[in-house]
Amino acid sequence: MQGLVMDCVKKLTIFGFYSILTLTIAYDEELLLKGRLRKACSTRGNAIQPTRRVDTTQRLSTLREKMQSEVVLGTQPIQGYIVTSSDEHQSVEIEEYERRREYISGFSGSYGDAIITLDKAALWTDGRYHLQADEEMHCHWLLFREGLRNIPTRSHWLKSEFPNGARVGVNPKLISEYMWNKLSSELSGSGIELIALNVSLIDVIWPTSERGEKRSKDAFILDVKFAGKNYTIKLEETRRLVKKAGADAMVVTSLDEVAWLLNLRGRDVPFSPFVRSYVLFDMTSITLYVNSSQLESFNVMSYLQADNIFRRHDSVQLRNYSDIWADLRTKSQLYKKILVPSHCVYSEGASHAIYEHIFEDRRLPKQSPIIYLKAIKNEVERQGMRTAHIKDAAALCDCFAYIEKYFQHRLKVEQAITEERIAEIVNSYRFEQNLSLGNSFRTIVGFGPNGAQPRYIPTKNTNAVIYTNSTVVVESGGQYYEGTTDVTRTLHFGTPDDIMVEAYTRVLIGNIKFSSLTFPNNTKMADADVLARRHLWEIGLDYLHETGHGVGSFLGVRESPIVVQYDLEASAKQTFKPGYFLTNEPGYYREGYFGVRLQNVLEVVEKPWLQRSSGHTFLGFQIISLVPYEVKLINFTLLTIDQKKWLNWYNEQIRQQVGAELKRQHRMDGFYWMMRNTKYIPETASGDAFVPHTLLLMLNILYFIFE
Missing domain, CATH: 3.40.350.10 (Creatinase/prolidase N-terminal domain)
Incomplete structure (x- = not known):
């Protein structure tokens, strides 16, 4: 009888626990939908506020x-x-x-x-x-x-x-x-x-x-040995597409499109080599709206033929930046149709004000043809992107060697190293590279819980000291005359726990599987995403960002029309094309615990030797980011033989290409660090699939229950 009573009490306790749990989840769901689910914002008590919270x-x-x-x-x-x-x-x-x-x-x-x-x-x-x-x-x-x-x-x-x-x-x-x-x-x-x-x-x-000051720095021209084409050729290519679309003029509003079209670069925008400007062109003339004082150095005027007495159809006429508004009102009367850029993935298109300054019956809203022209890199740009990533990898290998040595020294003298300090070190090593113009975005360094925020940037209020008990997510990129880079590695300066190792390994497998894909040229980008996410989906996990985005060539680090995300309509419409460059960046983020992200840049290449019986050209990826993975975070027993072979092949590419660059630059600390982290992996048989009930799966279940 006593046992029966105890059993009833136990069942009632469990029932009560799950009833409270259900009510709590429902209450949080209600707050979430109302936008009121906020950290340390309860009306009861005085919770300690996050250090970077701003009172507005x-x-x-x-x-x-x-x-x-x-x-x-x-x-x-x-x-x-x-x-x-x-x-x-x-x-x-x-x-x-x-x-x-x-x-x-x-x-x-x-x-x-x-x-x-x-x-x-x-x-x-x-x-x-x-x-x-x-x-x-x-x-x-x-x-x-x-x-x-x-x-x-x-x-x-x-x-x-x-x-x-x-x-x-x-x-x-x-x-x-x-x-x-x-x-x-x-x-x-x-x-x-x-x-x-x-x-x-x-x-x-x-x-x-x-408020910060408005930038207005000198512009310069990207030499054809880096751009691959003179601006006059690009202008004619664009004019043909504009005419084909049914327009006889176009207004160019996006800064990266102006930069690509005219081979014009500057420093008016942080981390992107752009000049604040507009362009309006038709079939016989082209006008650049810009602060003309920015063009007085580096022979910019001469290159654009802006100082020629005799005007040609490719001579660039200069007007003040603000004159665009008056000119759109008057010049739009000269044309039957003006192509006005519309939305395309990351490119929002022209502003409402631009549209309103053109007579409605003269507008032709359409995605800018420049987006697709610049997305497919020419052969000079392709080689430049590969060169830039080799230099970038050399800088990171040398940088990580320094940080690792610093950690070993710190343990003896008890000196602290912070997220901001590591960001500074990464930036300085990259800037030392020849033809480097600095970062392509703000360097991300997130230790432990901070690494669980995909786009975390260390600040004075959040700048955490890095210890040896958790992961450090480091995402950074550079702007080189040859190209733009973007790479992420997750490091650990101590002994990681089993959950961190499994999370890293699952993300790595997704990274490898996506990189290894061979596919027909009509494959939708969204369909390829499953390879990067599969091993996270198996245990009910996911990441709330795209797996891949386009990367420019000495332009923007996030470039349309390329986006890889399984549930995004734009991704379901886009296909891969030879000459595209994109990121491959699966991740894992556990709030309050740690984060993992591994990101490489891939080049889409044709595989002409494959059978074409289906009528399709087959494509694949060439990986151009060559930075070693964190060996201590990999559980090799969870990798298949093919995945180990891929890692050995990848490490060999690093040793050959980056190793030669490190030697050429006499960066021997980076060279030896690279060699230690690219050792041969025995390609013995191992588990071909994960056991479903892993530590990470159990953590996910517990997190759901007690969140």
């Missing part, structure tokens, strides 16, 4: 005052205001002067949109920045985590906030026509009206003393 209360209060001022607005008051992450050119990476969304929200990531009403403030961002945004934004902000199911869109949230209609303002130069039309369509019939304001409210409230 006063900024929001000031902004709301301006939203109600007809004098400031030049129109009736507005009830909502949209702040995007873009500059006038819809750039992904923007200079400090342009970071309006960061100023008003405190969130410093590169992607996200804020909407401020008279009593609420909300931000939308994707899986790369969920944790970062949560920690950086004050508790009065709502956070909508894109990529999770049932998260309300911007328009859905606006409709719920304003059931009786409202006026929602936005700077038309800072929102793409694509986003404007999308919001307008979704808000149709709701009584909510989008208002294009003639004033930028963030600029009004942002004190000059707190």
Whole structure:
């Protein structure tokens, strides 16, 4: 009888536990959908706030005052205001002067949109920045985590906030026509009206003393020995495609497209070699809208034939940067159709303001042909990308050798090394390389829990000391005259635990499987993604970012139209083409514990020797990032023989190509470090598949129960 009672008590206890668990999960789900699931933002007690949280209360209060001022607005008051992450050119990476969304929200990531009403403030961002945004934004902000199911869109949230209609303002130069039309369509019939304001409210409230200076540095020309083609050839190629599309002129608004078209480079944008400018061309003339003082050095004027007395169809005429607005109004009357760039993956297309300055019947909204021209690298660019990655690998090998030696020394003298310090070291080693123009993005160094944030950037408030008990995710890239690099390695300076080893190994297998793929040329990018994610999916895990994105050649590090993500519509439409360069970057992130990411750049190559009985050309990948993996984090018993053979082949490529470069540069510390980390792996038989119930799977189950 006593045993029966105890059994009933036990069952009731378990039932009660799961009832409480179910209620807790349901409550968290409700908070998540409302944007209120925030760290250390409970109304009960005084939780310790994240060190990098920014209090924007006063900024929001000031902004709301301006939203109600007809004098400031030049129109009736507005009830909502949209702040995007873009500059006038819809750039992904923007200079400090342009970071309006960061100023008003405190969130410093590169992607996200804020909407401020008279009593609420909300931000939308994707899986790369969920944790970062949560920690950086004050508790009065709502956070909508894109990529999770049932998260309300911007328009859905606006409709719920304003059931009786409202006026929602936005700077038309800072929102793409694509986003404007999308919001307008979704808000149709709701009584909510989008208002294009003639004033930028963030600029009004942002004190000059707190704002960075607007960059205006000298431009220069990328020599044809790096670009592969003179700008006159590129201009004719583009003109043919514009004419084929049914237009007789085109306005070029994206900075990377201007840079590619004219072989023009500069330093107006952090980490990207761009000049702040617009281009308007037709079949007989071309005009560059730019601060002309930036072109007075390095023979830029001469190269562009801008100083020629006799104008030719490929002579570039110069106009002041701001003249684009007046010229679009007048010149658009000369043409039947002007091709105006529309949305394409990472390229937002032209701003709403650009569209509005061209007569509606003269517009031809279409994806810019330049996107596809520059995505397929010519033979000079291909070789340049390979060269840049070999130099980059040499810099990283030497850098990692130094850091490893530093750690061994630190253990004796008890000196600390931080995330910021490692970022500084990585940057300095890369900058020492010949023809290097610095980083291609802000260096990511995340130790332990910080590494669980895919796009974590160390700051003064979060700068963690690195110890030997967890992983360190290091993602960095360089801008070289020959090309752009982007590579991620996960390091460990001590003895990793079994969970870290299994996580790393699963990510590595995904990295290998994707790199090894051979496929027909009509294969959709989304379909290939399963190879990178499969071994994480097997235990119910995933990562909330793409597996791959396009990489430019001494241009942007994130380039359209290439995107590899299984659940993205754009990825399901795109196919691979020879000459494309893209990243391969699977990862694993456990909040509060550690992170793993392994990223290489791949070149899409044709495999003409394969049978063509199906009627398709077969393609594959050539890996051009040549940096050793962290051997201590690999469980070799989980690798197949083929995967071990691939690792041995990869290590041999590193020894031959990077080894020769390290010797040429007399970087022997890096050479010996590279040799130690590329030793031969015995290719003996091992498990061909994972046992389902692994430590990582059990951790995932426990995390779900107790989260």
